Amino acid sequence: MAIEYKVQGSKMVTLDSNDHYEHLGVPTGYYQGSSADKTIAKMHQCLDKIHSSLLAPWQKADAVNTFILPCIAFHLKNGHVEKKKHLIPFDKKLKKFAKSWMSLPSQASPEVVYLPHNMGGLGLIQTKTLADVMQLVHAVQLLESTDLGPMTAQLLRTAVQKKIKRAPTDSVVADYLNQKLDGAFETYYADTRNMWTRVRQATGHLVKTDKLDVKWAWTNDKIQLLVLGCGVTKKTCERMLKRAVHQAQLVHLTAKKSQGKVYNITAHQSVSNYFLRDGRYIRFADWRFVHRARLDVVPLNGCNRARDQKDKRCRRCGYQLESVAHVLCHCPAHAHAITLRHNAVLDRLVNAVKLPPTTTKYVNVKIPGTDGQLRPDLALVDHVKKRVTIVDVTMPFENHDLGVFAAARAEKLRKYADIFNKFNADGYDTFLDAFIVGPLGGWDQENDNVLRRLAVSVKYAALMKKLMVADALKWSRDAYVEHITAHRQYQA
Template sequence: MLDATTRAADWMGLRFNAKKCAALHIDGSKRDSVQTTGFQIQGEPVIPLAEGQAYQHLGTPTGFRVRQTPKDTIQEILQDAAKIDASLLAPWQKINALNTFLIPCISFVLRGSAVAKVPLNKVDKIIQQLVKKWLFLPQRASNELVYVAHRHGGANVPRMGDPRDIAVITHAFRLLTCPNSMVRNIAANALHDATKKRIGRAPSNQDTTTFLSSSLDGEFGMARCDIASLWSCASNATRRLGKRISYRWEWCEERQELGVLVPQIRSDDNTIVTLSARGMLERTLKAAIYSLYMETLKCKPDEGKAFGLTSKWDASNHFLAGGGFTHLADWWFIHRARLNCVPLNGAIRHGNRDKRCRKCGYSNETLHHVLCSCKPHSRAWQLHHNAIQNCLVKAIAPCLGEVAVNTAIPGTDSQLRPDVVVTD
């Protein structure tokens, strides 16, 4: 194959840089599996890799008995995140930069590497702390707000473990449903062999889906000698996601078709992704994860109260992506207010701290009391009311009629003075 490649490259006038190439020759029948065979490309020797030696391929260390966690790549991503944090960008611009430049880098690494859990959790923790800092939230605030989409009121930053599991599951499903029959048959046979190694007998199609669904019932739970493969990784990823969104693999005997069942959160409807919609699996799994984070946050009795309303309409969260019509003072307040994390006496749940209002002495100093009931702030209420009123007046088109503000309705005996009256 190398000779044929050399002839084709010579004919096209291309030259390979042998110094940037590496060869890995493994013979499983020998005690020393890695062979130091000398390969050449266009007459120049290619560096042979020894056992434990790695080649940096697409940001991932590749070799025999080599840990694939790309520590150098992850460290560079974290350094870039620190530079974004130290920059003079606005908070929403920092979140946008993170989602635009760094999250795709991490997703790319996760697609091509078997990243260990510990360094991935470290990355997730650091990014989570940075995003909370940019949202001006205390670290005790709910993590779900970091992961929820912009249109529902979150920062739209994925949890690092989710893209890894979704990428493995999607890759396995695409191989098993590939339009190319040769690729599809090779993948099916490899899955068949992995399942046979697990249960110790020739498996049926139903057995392979049970294996992929990470079942530990009966013979699937028996301890056997096994090696890591794409299919075992897909099974493990299914176990991790299945605990949270109850997703599983299914085989339809009637149609002789493989599918993935993804339940809808808080609904009896299920989405089944099959061969005809194979490109929808990744999007469906991501939507289910987002819905899980949303519902988890909504169910929290304290921090989920306001979120249950503000997540319903996109207009309530228009400022999250671009910071439009938003001052820094508004940004620093709104996220704390929505999660009830403003440092008020009534918002502190632990200890026996005095919860009385520091201004008027009311028994419970909550955000609602400060904004709507605390008399020393009555002037601020009026200014807040007038500011909203004036925004509405400016938004009314002149063609709709004559606008009157805080005046009695003309032609009536009523003494009431509505905030805004439009007369056509």
């Protein structure tokens, strides 16, 4: 005869072994049930609505980050969400939509979708990766809890003991969480699914699949999670793990010979990617162009990787390789647009300079009193204070690493060395440097030396950098579209 229990007059329901009740939205019973089924369905509906909306591309990505991805965070941390059934299909849809928001073809590298804004991406994250991150965050929070910490550590030792059938040492506990398969774990014993098996599995996924620098270690008589070689706390764990995810995505992208070469430069200066967050100062046409150009997936003969594509010559000048670098920097057909792009950056630099009464400004002309016919872009000469500043703007293509910018700067220093030496020998405080902006928005950090020399205020310099990047993208896009369509995109 079944016994009935009542609480405040209400009958308590008896659960079978396969039944669950919802505790804070998580199905709980003898076995943990699949969590967030309704939440995932709602996320799909919201994602479809955002994708079909009239929001700007960057607004769609922001809406996903703000309203959709946080919906699943609690279930990923406290419940069990099936990756194959729920997370992977959602990730595939999100990746497809995000690529369309960036005007990228299907063969474009997906890492750019998951990079943060300051590295040139949309700042999204795969839910299957987020699931592993949240498992580790939950474990760290329990281990560092004042009330539950000792009990949690003891439950961890109990889980390891059930796995190896003997009392574990401290190092064995760490090896268990690191998903080691040798030593004490060479002999296989069936493992009962629990929180620590999920943490162990999540650690293995992050290390082996996502290539994260994550490791459990025993330090100061307690188990601790190390991320990027540094110990984390319950307050910093989630932030550090997501930073490690971003770093792993960037390493994977920049290792690609073709699609990662520009990001080797642009990903390291946030000003090069300022527009990813709000699209400020750029046109929609520039947005549609820049991501494809940076990933080298534009329809140029030299970028076509089809096996039957044999003719890679430039369609305008006949050069042997029609690449993005050739079109934006070297094709004679676009020499005028390239000059206008250079002048747009130079004009902003010239207009930012406030001259003292005793200083004379020379823009793209020979400096009086110097030999030769060299015409630096900007020269400021103060004969009273005996102070000379010479700056030359150059825009080399962002190709693989910052060595391209260093080489361009060295060439400018060599070119104007005679002028520098003349004024220096005459006792002038002489400054000579290059000002470098890439055609795809790459920013050289050494430009800050020039801005300080020209006494440009920090506040305006922050704005001017963004405007210069926007100018570079605008003229590069116009040159590219003119190259493809043979129609002039600007007024001469």
